[in-house]
Amino acid sequence: MGFVFLPGGFGTLDEFFELITLVQTERIQRFPLVLIGRRYWEGLLRWMRTTVEGGGFISPGDLDLATVVDTAAEATTLILDYHRRVGPPRRWPGPSREHHGRAGDDMKVHRQCTVSGRPDAGPGGDAGDGEC
Numbered sequence: 716m717g718f719v720f721l722p723g724g725f726g727t728l729d730e731f732f733e734l735i736t737l738v739q740t741e742r743i744q745r746f747p748l749v750l751i752g753r754r755y756w757e758g759l760l761r762w763m764r765t766t767v768e769g770g771g772f773i774s775p776g777d778l779d780l781a782t783v784v785d786t787a788a789e790a791t792t793l794i795l796d797y798h799r800r801v802g803p804p805r806r807w808p809g810p811s812r813e814h815h816g817r818a819g820d821d822m823k824v825h826r827q828c829t830v831s832g833r834p835d836a837g838p839g840g841d842a843g844d845g846e847c
Contacts, residue, residue, distance in 0.1 A: 716803075717747035717794040719787075722755040731781075738780050739773070747797045748781040749790040756783050 720731050737743045750756045760778060767773050784790050
């Protein structure tokens with residue numbers, strides 16, 4: 716239904732950039748990407764508008780794929796509004812069978828399969844290794 720990003724470190728930024736890229740390139744459907752904490756995110760977004768968008772590395776309007784709010788209540792309102800307008804999210808095919816790897820691999824593999832929409836993606840996103 717949407718993703719909410721709180722102030723965080725490299726992992727948070729990695730997830731945000733991965734998801735905004737997937738939405739921007741239409742690899743996944745558009746859904747709310749909500750950044751909570753205007754003060755925290757404003758410097759990065761200003762740099763992205765002037766340097767990245769201004770330099771022609773992304774299209775004008777690509778940064779509008781994310782919305783910045785200050786409170787969890789605002790984020791909730793955005794997501795519920797989206798849900799009322801668009802309906803429930805499409806379901807991506809999940810793993811075709813149970814994964815028997817190391818602890819934590821199940822979540823990683825499921826996430827890769829779910830986000831990529833490729834039920835044949837295995838660990839590391841390689842197709843055809845039968846892990847997913």
